[in-house]
Amino acid sequence: MDLDTYILTAREQRKNQLQLRNAQLLAIRWVYLLIIVFFGIVVPVIVQEDHRLFTQHTAILSGFILVNSGIWLYVKYRPQREIEPYQAIAFFQIVIDIAIAMYATYSPSAAWPHTPILYTFPIITAGFLFRRSVVFLSAGLASIAYAATLAMVHIRDSSFIILDSFLAETLLFAMLFSLASILVSYLSGYSARRARAESYDELLAMLTHQLRHPASAIAAIIDVIESGKGVEKLSKKQLESIELIKKENFRSLSLISNLLEAARIDSRSEESIKFRTVNLSQLITEAAASCATTLKRQDDLSFDMPEGTVSLRGHNQQLRMALDNIIHNAFLYSDNGSKVSVTLKTTPDSLRISVADRGRGMTKQQQKQLSDRFVDMANRRKPSHPPSAGLGIFVSKRIIERHHGTLTIESKHRRGTTVNITFKRTQEK
């Protein structure tokens, strides 16, 4: 699948999600309308046989139905306008408030203060204009203020008889509206934000895939050349060149992963990633062995791991990425032949991973800059190494923090660096 096809598919999915949310909103509004019809018309007329109430309520409900039909028709025939559900519900709330305010003002039977409704207008309008979920909060608050005012009127007049007056019904309306607002907020506002973050994440994953594809192909080709027949006929210079292509390709792959991970860190859907039990001992061993093999430094690597399996609740791929970055840096900033030691220590309260090298170390100034994005420790690396994007430590630190752990760095200029990662033991399972 190419990127264009993917983007077209994603757009189509987004449109479908939007239509689904509009449908959810419409369903809730019609259920709400049915409740009002029941308590507003069926109960007063059938149970109480009050035909005066029937006339009043029918007039208001006709307004409800007209507004609902209008919104429904608009959403149905103008989907390209992409009406967000919260805009529609805000609009609905405003129209209903105006209708009730007018009714309360002109009806001789409604002798109660209606001013609270008037000051809820600006709040709701603001929510509507800023297109944020604050509209639900404002709708809820407006309804509570509304209900409180009505309750005070009831207390003042000592005439609280359930379902016997328009006031009582309005109180019910306000309460139902609050509940509906919360429900719609959950269904549409939250899911819309999450869907947007998820589609952004998916796009990032797609981009990563497209960028990795040629690099993976190069890795496969090198693998075939290196292990194939006739490799012994290649000159030393040719073999060195192949080794160089391999290293550069590895660097390109890790750069792609880090760059995309740095972009992904700001995306909210990260919160939705499920943590599972990760075999930490295995993950550390694999990451260190893979780095040492790629950089041909197997002899420089030493482990100090506890016996048995140590596990942690977390995200396997992300933790692997953080470990890859840290271990890769330890090799990158130390000379061939100098030791890189990877240790895992457990105490009753914590798990600590340490990666120590005896390389160039860092000055205090460099240590301060380290967790910023795009800081390349140009004078830290070996002169033969190409510049880096300076994303590794930034990404690793964020990944560890997302796992409720801490990443600290101890370094002495020209004597080496130790990166410590600590997790609280309570996360372990």
Added chain:
Amino acid sequence: MSKILLIEDYPVIQEMYAQVLKDNGFTVDVAADGNEALEKVKKAHYDVVLLDLLLPEVNGIDFLERFTDRGKTQVIVLSDFDYHATVEKAKSLGVEHYWTKAENTPHVLAKKLEEILGTKKKK
């Protein structure tokens, strides 16, 4: 001799993996998209299906949903697409391993497959 179906649409990758797997004694069939793969799994039995996820026409997830009668066939995803929801979806559809191409170069893959199929035979 273990039989493998390699589902991969990127010609260079398809060629490299197929060549190395054949050199390591596997019988390899290739398919460039999900439709072709579905036809092949209907006609023959494979010990392992190596599946890329982003494929033209019928993609990897669609393939997994339609390839239900698997018998003893193991499905292994070999893809650099690591979107967390897709990984979870693939696993829920019975994928035993989710491997990236970047880490599993052809010879690494061949070795892993030998281990998996070897262990399976011992059982």
